Amino acid sequence: ETEVDHFSSGIEGVPWSWAVLKERTPRWIDLTTNEYRISPPVYDKGKIETFSESESIIGIVRAKLLDEERPIAVAPGKWFSGPTHRPKPPLPESSMHRGQWILARCHELAPDIRPVSPVVAVASERLPRSMLLKASRQGSLIIADLSGFESEGEKYPIETLEHWVSVAHPRLSESERSRRCQALKDRVSGVRRARTEDSTWRRFRQDWGKSEFSSSDILPRLLDTRGLGRAASESLTRWAISTQENLPLVIDIPRESSKDLLNLVSSSENLRMALVEKNFQIFSNLDTLTADPLRPLPWMSLRTSSGKQIPVRIIDPVLHSPGAYDATIAGKKNIHITSEIESLVSKIEDQEYMSIVKSALSQFPEGN
Numbered sequence: 001e002t003e004v005d006h007f008s009s010g011i012e013g014v015p016w017s018w019a020v021l022k023e024r025t026p027r028w029i030d031l032t033t034n035e036y037r038i039s040p041p042v043y044d045k046g047k048i049e050t051f052s053e054s055e056s057i058i059g060i061v062r063a064k065l066l067d068e069e070r071p072i073a074v075a076p077g078k079w080f081s082g083p084t085h086r087p088k089p090p091l092p093e094s095s096m097h098r099g100q101w102i103l104a105r106c107h108e109l110a111p112d113i114r115p116v117s118p119v120v121a122v123a124s125e126r127l128p129r130s131m132l133l134k135a136s137r138q139g140s141l142i143i144a145d146l147s148g149f150e151s152e153g154e155k156y157p158i159e160t161l162e163h164w165v166s167v168a169h170p171r172l173s174e175s176e177r178s179r180r181c182q183a184l185k186d187r188v189s190g191v192r193r194a195r196t197e198d199s200t201w202r203r204f205r206q207d208w209g210k211s212e213f214s215s216s217d218i219l220p221r222l223l224d225t226r227g228l229g230r231a232a233s234e235s236l237t238r239w240a241i242s243t244q245e246n247l248p249l250v251i252d253i254p255r256e257s258s259k260d261l262l263n264l265v266s267s268s269e270n271l272r273m274a275l276v277e278k279n280f281q282i283f284s285n286l287d288t289l290t291a292d293p294l295r296p297l298p299w300m301s302l303r304t305s306s307g308k309q310i311p312v313r314i315i316d317p318v319l320h321s322p323g324a325y326d327a328t329i330a331g332k333k334n335i336h337i338t339s340e341i342e343s344l345v346s347k348i349e350d351q352e353y354m355s356i357v358k359s360a361l362s363q364f365p366e367g368n
Contacts, residue, residue, distance in 0.1 A: 016083050017072055018090035018107075019063040020310055024294050026059025066090050066308055083109065090310060094356075101138050101248070101272065102320065104302070104312035113302070113312060118271040121289040121300075122279050128291070129252075129275060131298055131314050136250045136273045137221075138317065143236050144252030144275060146224040153224025155214035157239060158185055164235035168203050188213050207232040219245050225252060234261055241268045248272035253280075 028037045040057045065072070089097060089110050099114035106113060121132050130148045146153055165172075165181040172180070184204060186194035196204075207229030214220070223240075225233045233254060240249055241264060251265055252275040262282045265274060274283060279290075285305055289312075292301040298314040348354040 016087040017070055018066045018087070018310075020066060021294070022062040022064055026061045028057055028059050031056040031058060066310065086110075091304065091308065092306070096304070098358075101136060101140070102315055102317075103135055104300070104314045106302075106310055106312045112315070115287060117305070118273065118286050119289060120274045120276060120279065120283040120286045122276055123289075123291070124277040128297055128300070128314075131316070132273065132275065132289070133250065134317060135314050140248040140250050140272050141219065141221055141223075141240055141245075142250040143223045143225060143233075143240055144250065145226045146222065147226055151222055153222050153226075154220035155212045155216075156208075156223060156236065157220065158189060158213040158215045160232075160235045160239040161185055161188070161213070163238040163242070164204075164207070164231055165200070167231040167234050167238070168207070169200070189215060203231075219243065219247065221247075225254075230254060230256065234258070237261065237265065241265070241270070246270055251275065 025039070028039055029035070030037045037057055039059075086109050090106060091097070091110075091113065095116050097111050097114055099116045102112045102114055103119065104113045121128075123129050123132065126148045129144070130150075133142060133144060133146070133149055136142075161184055162181050165177045165184065169177055169180070180197055180200050183194045183196045184200060186192050187196050187201075209227060211228070211232075223236055225236065228236075234257070237251055237253075238261070240247075240251070247270060249268060249270050250273045251271070253262070253265060255277050259282075262280055265271060266282050266286075274286075276283070279288065287305055288303045289300045290303070292299045292311050295311055298316070299311050300314055301309060302312045303309045345354060345357055348357060
């Protein structure tokens with residue numbers, strides 16, 4: 001046993017533990033009377049009277065350790081400052097800090113949260129949905145109700161009509177669906193005059209309204225489901241999952257979605273975020289965002305698939321300044337990560353080990 005271990009005061013030689021506050025405000029107690037008091041005034045530290053005050057009032061806030069099984073050691077009767085070095089992140093590094101997009105932050109001493117796996121966000125109001133769409137937009141394809149969002153939706157890919165005909169007319173034969181789909185494409189695109197079945201055209205106008213379609217090879221990034229019928233929204237999702245572009249998908253899932261569609265979305269390898277008004281059992285194994293009971297927006301509560309729950313602040317990509325940890329994600333070159341270092345990393349054969357090294361470099365580009 002070393003001397004440092006033997007004489008440890010509780011603030012040296014032991015790891016720091018992360019905790020989550022369970023109350024909005026402290027409970028103030030007068031130490032001289034052991035009675036509850038109202039919140040004390042904020043004193044001016046520049047005045048000598050501040051240090052001659054006779055009142056001894058402390059605030060107590062209940063908190064819950066994230067790692068409940070870790071033993072803690074705190075020296076009683078002593079004040080101590082914060083950690084001098086960045087502590088171990090409160091969330092798993094391999095699953096929460098190696099993704100290609102930034103979702104949120106939980107603390108100034110913790111790295112940005114960059115999920116590797118899909119996230120399901122339970123939100124019914126417009127404001128949190130808009131914030132989540134902004135945070136998840138980078139490099140993704142969004143299919144959602146864009147009410148209150150900063151950008152307008154693009155024209156719908158005409159290929160979605162193939163999926164729409166299948167959803168709208170499930171009992172027709174494959175050859176008949178193919179014939180009706182081609183006629184509908186011709187009529188919508190205006191390539192040539194085409195006659196469509198009345199039932200198909202009525203259903204089309206009911207689901208799509210006056211929507212505009214595009215046959216461009218360039219994939220859209222924003223598709224607005226506002227005002228669309230259920231079959232139209234579902235066909236957009238089915239089309240996005242079937243594309244070969246492998247873009248990360250952010251999908252707004254309607255409350256009345258079929259079980260088949262939910263299965264399709266949950267099993268998609270490209271899913272980045274699913275927006276839902278209520279949580280579905282099929283998404284229970286995903287990391288989940290919900291409203292935080294103590295903190296207002298932009299704070300939300302993140303529950304990981306392993307059961308840890310922590311408040312996180314959803315980032316605004318416009319206001320968020322990437323630090324050393326995520327500079328490479330934002331496309332900014334960090335001056336400390338030289339070409340020689342990048343060359344050495346590129347020669348690592350073990351992909352898992354390479355991922356760990358890259359994560360360490362982005363966290364501590366100046367060394368640690």
